[in-house]
Amino acid sequence: MNQAKTHNKAAVGKKTASDLGAKIFFSVLLTVLTVCIIYPLLFTLTTSFKTYAEFLKDPFSISFAHPENYSVALVDGEIITLLKNSLFVVVISVIGHVLSVCLISYAIGILRFKGSEIILALMLSGMFLTSEVTSIPKLIMIRDMNLLNTLWALIVPYVFSPGGMAVVLMANFMKRLPEEVIEASELDGAGFGHLFFSVVLPMSMPIIAFTAIQHFNGVWNDFMWPLIALARNQEVWTIPLGLIRFQGMNNSEYGVLCAGLVLMMLPTVAIYAGFSKYFLEGAAAGAVKG
Amino acid sequence: MFSTKQMRRKANLWGWIFATPTVIGICAFTFYPIIYSLILSFTNYRSLPTDPMDFIGFKNYEWIFTESAFFKGLALSLEFTLITTVIQTVLGFFMAYMLYRMIPAMQGVYRVILYLPNILPAAVVSVMWTFIYEPNYGLLDTLLGLFNIDAPNWLGDPAWKMPSIIIVNTWKHVGLTMIIYFVAMNAIDKQIIESAQIDGASSWGILFRIILPVTWYTTRINVLLSMIGGLKSFDLFYLLFKDDPAMRVVGLYIFNTAYGSYVYCRASAMALLLAAIISVLSLFANKLLSKGEQV
Numbered sequence: 001m002n003q004a005k006t007h008n009k010a011a012v013g014k015k016t017a018s019d020l021g022a023k024i025f026f027s028v029l030l031t032v033l034t035v036c037i038i039y040p041l042l043f044t045l046t047t048s049f050k051t052y053a054e055f056l057k058d059p060f061s062i063s064f065a066h067p068e069n070y071s072v073a074l075v076d077g078e079i080i081t082l083l084k085n086s087l088f089v090v091v092i093s094v095i096g097h098v099l100s101v102c103l104i105s106y107a108i109g110i111l112r113f114k115g116s117e118i119i120l121a122l123m124l125s126g127m128f129l130t131s132e133v134t135s136i137p138k139l140i141m142i143r144d145m146n147l148l149n150t151l152w153a154l155i156v157p158y159v160f161s162p163g164g165m166a167v168v169l170m171a172n173f174m175k176r177l178p179e180e181v182i183e184a185s186e187l188d189g190a191g192f193g194h195l196f197f198s199v200v201l202p203m204s205m206p207i208i209a210f211t212a213i214q215h216f217n218g219v220w221n222d223f224m225w226p227l228i229a230l231a232r233n234q235e236v237w238t239i240p241l242g243l244i245r246f247q248g249m250n251n252s253e254y255g256v257l258c259a260g261l262v263l264m265m266l267p268t269v270a271i272y273a274g275f276s277k278y279f280l281e282g283a284a285a286g287a288v289k290g
Numbered sequence: 291m292f293s294t295k296q297m298r299r300k301a302n303l304w305g306w307i308f309a310t311p312t313v314i315g316i317c318a319f320t321f322y323p324i325i326y327s328l329i330l331s332f333t334n335y336r337s338l339p340t341d342p343m344d345f346i347g348f349k350n351y352e353w354i355f356t357e358s359a360f361f362k363g364l365a366l367s368l369e370f371t372l373i374t375t376v377i378q379t380v381l382g383f384f385m386a387y388m389l390y391r392m393i394p395a396m397q398g399v400y401r402v403i404l405y406l407p408n409i410l411p412a413a414v415v416s417v418m419w420t421f422i423y424e425p426n427y428g429l430l431d432t433l434l435g436l437f438n439i440d441a442p443n444w445l446g447d448p449a450w451k452m453p454s455i456i457i458v459n460t461w462k463h464v465g466l467t468m469i470i471y472f473v474a475m476n477a478i479d480k481q482i483i484e485s486a487q488i489d490g491a492s493s494w495g496i497l498f499r500i501i502l503p504v505t506w507y508t509t510r511i512n513v514l515l516s517m518i519g520g521l522k523s524f525d526l527f528y529l530l531f532k533d534d535p536a537m538r539v540v541g542l543y544i545f546n547t548a549y550g551s552y553v554y555c556r557a558s559a560m561a562l563l564l565a566a567i568i569s570v571l572s573l574f575a576n577k578l579l580s581k582g583e584q585v
Contacts, residue, residue, distance in 0.1 A: 026388040029388055030385065030389060055427070059432050060432075100311035100312060104308065104309050111301040111305040111308070112292075113301055113306060114305070115305070116309075119312060119313070130568065132541065132545070135548070136554050137322060137327055160314055162315045162316050162320060192308075223529070224528075231549075241413075243411075243414060244529070261414055264411070264413075264414055268409055272406065276402045279409060284473045
């Protein structure tokens with residue numbers, strides 16, 4: 001008995017020692033890999049502060065000597081206009097889409113109305129459609145609405161496209177809200193509108209933030225749909241389209257090109273830095289849908 | 291909740307009122323596109339409102355099988371998908387394991403950094419990598435130059451085009467695979483692993499005998515996600531190779547048919563066929579992988 005105990009102790013001691021060794025080994029290995037993955041981004045950042053000559057002389061040096069690359073990119077690359085367009089689209093689309101997701105989730109999760117299963121099933125089946133199937137009818141629809149080559153050509157589909165996974169997650173979240181609170185409000189005789197705005201929405205803030213961030217990222221990054229829908233009007237181009245135009249203009253001015261890249265990455269990276277939790281939860285939630 | 295008959299009726303009514311935006315969305319962006327695409331695929335409609343729209347039977351589908359480059363593009367897509375799926379799943383699995391076994395205080399930061407490329411716009415990623423791959427002054431050329439290695443013309447040399455885009459695609463997406471595995475690994479009961487360690491199992495033994503089988507369901511999800519993503523993918527191809535015929539994957543070919551040559555009817559037929567092929571392949575892969583499932 002005693003012997004078994006000491007044996008066990010020794011094994012545990014050995015285990016923690018080798019475990020620590022493994023921990024350090026894996027930490028070092030992953031650090032190397034992480035540096036490899038993050039280095040292209042850092043390289044872009046350092047290059048963005050260099051003139052062409054400086055870049056050729058020593059591409060790996062770190063200096064912040066030429067911040068004027070940024071003003072050149074902002075003015076010549078018309079990045080200000082692009083940012084304004086993207087921001088306009090993203091703000092309206094995210095507010096509209098999130099509101100629509102909240103409404104349907106409330107109807108499914110709290111009101112549990114007759115027919116919610118059908119709506120949910122239809123929405124999920126739409127997720128398996130490829131963008132090629134939907135883009136042509138969508139384009140014809142937008143054309144017939146006379147919205148082609150305006151920012152509304154983006155906003156209308158971004159707002160109304162069915163929420164799919166976002167609705168499933170939010171409706172589940174609302175189903176798990178404490179029933180007493182909702183019943184209390186029911187006994188008060190307060191209407192469903194009141195219940196929605198003053199009780200359910202404030203309690204669902206985490207999942208609302210998550211939905212908003214996911215949608216922001218999708219809208220902000222989208223390249224193909226704006227390319228199709230805004231092709232003939234460069235004045236309303238969004239960030240990704242402008243970036244490709246900007247690349248054509250600055251093929252050899254690496255400093256300015258990289259400054260433009262940094263400017264365009266900045267909003268995404270800033271939001272990611274602040275809300276990484278919601279992004280990573282989104283990644284894990286995506287796994288559930290399979 | 292809302293148990294009285296009157297309340298129930300009211301809840302149903304309000305439910306449908308609240309569902310209105312979604313119902314509009316489903317009609318406009320799910321139903322209507324499917325039906326419209328299906329109709330278009332049997333007509334000769336090109337693109338302008340003034341173009342004729344006459345029914346021509348299965349001619350568009352015949353065209354796909356006889357004259358089009360649809361299957362050439364599909365073969366290229368399959369090659370790309372197969373290689374990226376394998377690399378991304380294997381690499382993502384090992385990265386997740388490294389993350390799982392590393393010093394816990396560091397996990398949070400690394401998770402955030404490694405997932406970062408995933409959220410960047412494809413346009414930004416492609417411009418950045420075009421710059422890195424630049425054959426004279428690019429980062430890779432300069433780095434390899436330090437070791438006196440002649441870098442290939444990454445995006446220009448036919449032999450290097452596919453590896454180059456696979457590197458970019460893996461760089462961008464491997465973080466997602468890793469996160470999904472990492473979540474699954476953390477869900478494993480720690481006691482199972484600890485008792486295996488006490489029994490003297492090595493790190494490799496634990497990895498292949500315990501973690502790999504237990505997370506097999508996650509492998510299935512990761513493979514399916516990369517597979518569907520790979521087959522649909524064409525934005526990176528478009529951005530990195532513009533309209534290089536050697537790199538015209540099936541999605542890009544459909545895109546070109548629709549928005550380059552403006553033949554909507556043929557593009558619709560190909561899009562529907564591709565959607566069908568993707569669902570059949572995913573079902574098949576799912577079935578194949580579920581056989582490996584032990585838990």
